[in-house]
Amino acid sequence: MTTYKLKTPISEEEIRKLVIGDTIYISGEIYTARDQAHKRALEYYRKGIKLPVNLENGAIYHCGPLVKKVGGKWEVVSAGPTTSTRMEPIEADFIEIFKVRVVIGKGGMGSKTTEAMKRFGAIYAAFTGGAGALAAKSIKRIKGVEWLDLGMPEAMWILEVEDFGPLTVAIDSHGRNLHENIIKKAQENKSKILDWLGIR
Amino acid sequence: MNLKVIEDTAVQLLKLAVTVLPEDVKNALEKAYKKEESEAAKTQLEAILKNIKLAEKTSTPICQDTGIIIFYVKVGADFKGFNKIEECLIRATRRATKEVPLRPNAVNPFTGENSGDNTGRFIPYIEWEITSGENLEITVLPKGGGSENMCALAMLTPGEGLNGLKRFVVDTVIKAGAKPCPPVILGIGVGGSSDIALKLAKKAILRPLDEPNPDPTLRELEKKLIEAVNMTGIGAMGVGGKITALGVHIEYAYRHVASYPVGLAFQCWAARRASARIYADGSVEYLTHKVR
Numbered sequence: 240m241t242t243y244k245l246k247t248p249i250s251e252e253e254i255r256k257l258v259i260g261d262t263i264y265i266s267g268e269i270y271t272a273r274d275q276a277h278k279r280a281l282e283y284y285r286k287g288i289k290l291p292v293n294l295e296n297g298a299i300y301h302c303g304p305l306v307k308k309v310g311g312k313w314e315v316v317s318a319g320p321t322t323s324t325r326m327e328p329i330e331a332d333f334i335e336i337f338k339v340r341v342v343i344g345k346g347g348m349g350s351k352t353t354e355a356m357k358r359f360g361a362i363y364a365a366f367t368g369g370a371g372a373l374a375a376k377s378i379k380r381i382k383g384v385e386w387l388d389l390g391m392p393e394a395m396w397i398l399e400v401e402d403f404g405p406l407t408v409a410i411d412s413h414g415r416n417l418h419e420n421i422i423k424k425a426q427e428n429k430s431k432i433l434d435w436l437g438i439r
Numbered sequence: 440m441n442l443k444v445i446e447d448t449a450v451q452l453l454k455l456a457v458t459v460l461p462e463d464v465k466n467a468l469e470k471a472y473k474k475e476e477s478e479a480a481k482t483q484l485e486a487i488l489k490n491i492k493l494a495e496k497t498s499t500p501i502c503q504d505t506g507i508i509i510f511y512v513k514v515g516a517d518f519k520g521f522n523k524i525e526e527c528l529i530r531a532t533r534r535a536t537k538e539v540p541l542r543p544n545a546v547n548p549f550t551g552e553n554s555g556d557n558t559g560r561f562i563p564y565i566e567w568e569i570t571s572g573e574n575l576e577i578t579v580l581p582k583g584g585g586s587e588n589m590c591a592l593a594m595l596t597p598g599e600g601l602n603g604l605k606r607f608v609v610d611t612v613i614k615a616g617a618k619p620c621p622p623v624i625l626g627i628g629v630g631g632s633s634d635i636a637l638k639l640a641k642k643a644i645l646r647p648l649d650e651p652n653p654d655p656t657l658r659e660l661e662k663k664l665i666e667a668v669n670m671t672g673i674g675a676m677g678v679g680g681k682i683t684a685l686g687v688h689i690e691y692a693y694r695h696v697a698s699y700p701v702g703l704a705f706q707c708w709a710a711r712r713a714s715a716r717i718y719a720d721g722s723v724e725y726l727t728h729k730v731r
Contacts (some may be wrong), residue, residue: 240478260479305503305542316540317494317503322585322618346585346618347677367486368585368620368676369709371503372494390553391543405482407678418617421679425613425671432609432670436663438602 248296264404301344303392317371331355347418363410440520449531480680506581508563515572617677620707631692636702
């Protein structure tokens, strides 16, 4: 378990060094993207429309922040991660097409994403779910917002972050998946637990 | 009754709930941190504790998902202004959305249109209970989506009964994994009918963690189940550890002779709730938080 500080854009070489259980802190620009932003980005791609931001070697954040406007400027109030599995069906395409290196979220992701991360050199980094105030502290400013018509949570917020973390590498680019390992172990424990509860 | 008192109190409750966790929840999380041995889970709990302190100090929402708003209202039959309570709670929700602020989470299920102020058809949702007397007690439960999405219902057969219940709880917790933001509080509602079981389950998560179940048999069952859940090894945020649940709370109703409904409600570690009692003379007593 090693700790790394990374700055966006992040190279494939840097990503390949990381293994599950490592802790990382990210600085630079990151982009929020939830269900609707994922859907729209892929729609744009299919229609040949350029995205408003360049995601190549970048980091996306599964987050629907709580923001407010102060004197005409957006400010982050609370911005923890949202449940990542909702993006599972389309994240692999997203990684392949937009060449994203880091996906930040919570709760882990599935085998399709793990496979894509192995193939294209990306990682999944988990931020503590619910830690919205802590996350907001390392977001230095909102650089912009796209697709605000999707609503505050679903819009794509462009965030400038400094030492954003601690993030736990939960899927690495070598096919390892921390959350799946834990669930597998829990399933193995199940018969023992049921025995203990007196259920045959 | 001055209606402004009801509205202002509800705004205050919403603000307290989303920015300051009740003492029993804070204590349980601190205890979990001390007890946890897994390095990875300790890191998660440390971030959680830091986050709680920061949110309280800066008066900002603990989590950006400030939930769908549910009010539990206990109203005395002789309370003056009975017919205005709903209106006051809706107004309070709109105001709190701007003033706290809360994230606008209420969306039309068919068009996806976001009302922008956390209100809409049946939302905020109000659970009414009529009591005697002339007081009004309001509890707010801002329920986050991550844990809510893991809630489940099992329509067991009476033959499966208690063993079926235990198996259902263990299975559902493993299936949920990291998604409901553990360590969680589990509310289990048994009996009644499908809807009653889930309503009781949700109500059960409101019980403070330091308040034991008054029924000794259920207290034992709760103890057994929390141990079972912690044996899964899922741990804080699903990174592996010994504390997966902070509490397991059971509520029940008599069931139909042919049914055995079990509702299971997940509450994330950010177990936000706030209550206050409004007396007939307009004075307000906060029950979950210290208010100067």
